[in-house]
Amino acid sequence: MWHHFDKSSTFTILILVFMLGRKKPKPQIDQEQLELFQNAQRRIKQKKRLYYHFVLFLFGAVLLILANTVLGIGKDFTIFGREWFVYAIGIWILLFLYHLLNVFIMNRFMGKEWEKRQLDKLMAKQQNRIQVLEKKLKKEERIIEQTEKPKESRSHNNSGSQLTIIVAAGENNEIGKDNKLIWHLKDDLKRFKKLTSDHHIIMGRKTFESFPKPLPNRTHIVITRQGDYAVPQGVLVVNSLEEALEAAGNDSQPFVIGGGEIYRQAITLADKIELTRVHSQFENADTFFPKIDTSVWKEINCKMHDQDAEHDHAFSFITYVRQA
Numbered sequence: 001m002w003h004h005f006d007k008s009s010t011f012t013i014l015i016l017v018f019m020l021g022r023k024k025p026k027p028q029i030d031q032e033q034l035e036l037f038q039n040a041q042r043r044i045k046q047k048k049r050l051y052y053h054f055v056l057f058l059f060g061a062v063l064l065i066l067a068n069t070v071l072g073i074g075k076d077f078t079i080f081g082r083e084w085f086v087y088a089i090g091i092w093i094l095l096f097l098y099h100l101l102n103v104f105i106m107n108r109f110m111g112k113e114w115e116k117r118q119l120d121k122l123m124a125k126q127q128n129r130i131q132v133l134e135k136k137l138k139k140e141e142r143i144i145e146q147t148e149k150p151k152e153s154r155s156h157n158n159s160g161s162q163l164t165i166i167v168a169a170g171e172n173n174e175i176g177k178d179n180k181l182i183w184h185l186k187d188d189l190k191r192f193k194k195l196t197s198d199h200h201i202i203m204g205r206k207t208f209e210s211f212p213k214p215l216p217n218r219t220h221i222v223i224t225r226q227g228d229y230a231v232p233q234g235v236l237v238v239n240s241l242e243e244a245l246e247a248a249g250n251d252s253q254p255f256v257i258g259g260g261e262i263y264r265q266a267i268t269l270a271d272k273i274e275l276t277r278v279h280s281q282f283e284n285a286d287t288f289f290p291k292i293d294t295s296v297w298k299e300i301n302c303k304m305h306d307q308d309a310e311h312d313h314a315f316s317f318i319t320y321v322r323q324a
């Protein structure tokens with residue numbers, strides 16, 4: 001049978017097959033717009049009906065009046081001395097008013113449910129916006145904090161952390177004798193423990209050897225030139241101060257705890273000095289802290305501790321921050 005078809009009919013059939021096979025594209029109408037459109041249609045219908053009611057009422061009222069006055073229907077029927085059509089028209093007016101109220105007041109445009117949904121959406125949008133703004137604000141606050149951070153908390157040594165020297169020194173910067181401290185100040189040791197706990201403590205080999213054993217809750221970094229210096233487990237050994245700073249990794253405040261040789265090298269790199277100034281002179285001392293240059297270091301805090309039964313010397317806790 002196929003051979004009866006000429007070229008043009010084959011083409012027509014192909015087009016028909018193609019059109020029938022093609023799926024109708026689904027209308028991509030926004031659900032909200034559709035709702036709005038359907039409601040607008042509903043409103044038009046409501047208002048039209050109200051208009052017809054009004055026209056009907058006008059005709060009806062005239063008809064009722066004519067029925068009574070011209071045709072004489074119920075001419076003798078009065079209520080409280082008034083013709084019946086007056087009451088009939090009155091009742092109709094009330095019905096019409098009810099209809100009017102129903103259209104304009106009770107039946108608002110999209111209904112309460114729709115309004116609530118819209119309000120919720122708006123609130124969610126606002127909430128999102130607030131969250132975005134809050135994030136931006138926090139970011140900006142961080143940037144401002146960074147730029148306005150006082151020098152005391154900025155790193156001077158490119159490590160990003162606040163390298164702090166902690167030391168106790170006499171009036172002439174004396175710090176030790178025969179690889180030992182020259183005094184025993186209980187409250188100073190307490191403060192030392194409080195400040196350095198959970199941090200890295202960087203020290204020279206000789207200071208490390210002045211301890212009977214490593215101090216608890218601190219990571220010890222010992223600086224030595226020796227290649228095979230043996231230490232207990234957990235103690236880190238490095239060959240320079242720079243290596244020590246690297247080993248302190250991301251500690252926000254590593255402490256340099258001495259002794260004299262290491263202090264001399266660290267004071268050019270440190271950001272802060274926690275000095276316990278012991279208010280006495282120790283003539284037999286053999287190790288000293290470098291002189292604090294007040295054009296470089298600014299005193300920001302000072303607290304005095306008197307001599308007492310437990311402390312042979314008066315002393316002051318003084319905090320310096322680098323200002324140049």
Ligand SMILES: NC(=O)c1ccc[n+]([C@@H]2O[C@H](COP(=O)([O-])OP(=O)(O)OC[C@H]3O[C@@H](n4cnc5c(N)ncnc54)[C@H](OP(=O)(O)O)[C@@H]3O)[C@@H](O)[C@H]2O)c1
Nearest residue numbers: 168175176179180204205206207224225258259260261262
């Ligand atoms: N009052 C205080 O607050 C306080 C605090 C700490 C210590 N101290 C006192 O200070 C005294 C010890 O101080 P110190 O000056 O004699 O010794 P230190 O500074 O504790 O240690 C010196 C040693 O550190 C190593 N070292 C120093 N610089 C180095 C570098 N650039 N590279 C590699 N290794 C380096 C060397 O170790 P190697 O010889 O092994 O190569 C050197 O012998 C003691 O009396 C101690 O009690 C007092």
